[in-house]
Amino acid sequence: MDSFRRDGLTFDVLDAGPSDGDPVVLLHGFPQDATAWDRVTPALHQHGLRTLAPDQRGYSPMARPRGRAHYRLRETTGDVLALLDTAGLDSAHVVGHDWGGLVAWALAAWHPDRVRTLTAISVPHPGAMAKAMVTSDQALRSSYVGLFQLPMVPERLMLAGDGAALRRVLRHGGLPDDAVDRYVARMCEPRALSGALGWYRALPWSGRDPVGKVRVPTLHLWSTRDAFLGRAATEATAQFVEGPYRLEVLDDVPHWIPELAPDRVAELVTAHVRTT
Incomplete structure (x- = not known):
């Protein structure tokens, strides 16, 4: 499949790997797109896994609704459910980075029957994030959200x-030039950046739907040079997972883990999928 539809919106999807392999849904963050996983997926395919990486709401050219209420967490998780339904999948392994990680947390909490395993990259559980906002430097790290x-x-x-x-910020954050060029070009498309920022602007709506504890097998990846997400929220995340949980810390890697540590991501995701 190369696309799916929901509520009149059309989402582009990169569907690759063995068609009969265990399905792994890959959810990107801001300001990325499905190509964030391009350096990860070849190794997953070699291990017999099928990958489905959508351009999420606000990023796909035909899925950029106006109005921030369209980007609340109930909508973005609903998009992933529609992807699974269109692909004919009762469930899948779900991997998310940045905002994609938040969607993955919510999906695992609200629809555990659809999530075989959860891999959250960079982003902690929302409950841990809320706790860290008042007990650590996380509020300072997240201050840019106010501007958005x-x-x-x-x-x-x-x-x-x-x-x-935007190009300067991404390069300063350590992203490779080819990724910077792709993401900036996408954000310069009509309504793309407003759609991407809609995720932040919908936070008041998303906050009305708390994400409860997660009971599916969970792998959490965090990197020590992440300028946006600190150690306090990362370490508090275990309190919000009642199923099997593992934290993997990557030393000296900035926030952009899928692009900068793809081999390690593929290795960890494959092991998580295979041992569950």
């Missing part, structure tokens, strides 16, 4: 000069 709430201002700042500011 402003209408149109972030778009003007980041897209000025063909995305020069």
Whole structure:
């Protein structure tokens, strides 16, 4: 499959690997797209896994609704359920990075029958994140979220000069030039950045649907050079998982784990899938 539909929106999907392999859904974050997993998927395919990586809501050209309420967590998790239904899958292994990680946490908590295993990359459980916001430096690390709430201002700042500011931030964060070029080009498309920022702007709506404890087998990856997500929330996450849980810490890797440590991600995901 190369796309699926939900509520009049069309989502692009990169579906690859053995068609009869165990399915692994790969969910990207901000400001990435499905190509964030390009360096991870070849190894997963070699181990017999099928991968389905969608361009999520706000990123697919035909799935950029206007209005922040369209980007609340109930909607973004509903998109993944629609992907599974279209693919004819009762369940799948779910891997998410950044915002994709938050969707993965919610999906595992709300629909455990659809999630065989959970791999959350970078992002802690939302309950741990909320706790860390008042007990650590996490609020400072997340201060940029306040700027993203402003209408149109972030778009003007980041897209000025063909995305020069966004390009500088991503390069400074350690992303390879080819990934920077892809993501900036995508964000410069009509309504793309507003759609991507809609995830942040929908936080007041998403907060009304708390993510409870997770009972599916869970792997959590975090990197010590993550400028956005600190150790406190990471270490508190175990309190919100009642099933098998493992934390894997990657030393000296920035936030962009799928692009910068793809071999390790593939190794850990494969082992998590195979040993569960």
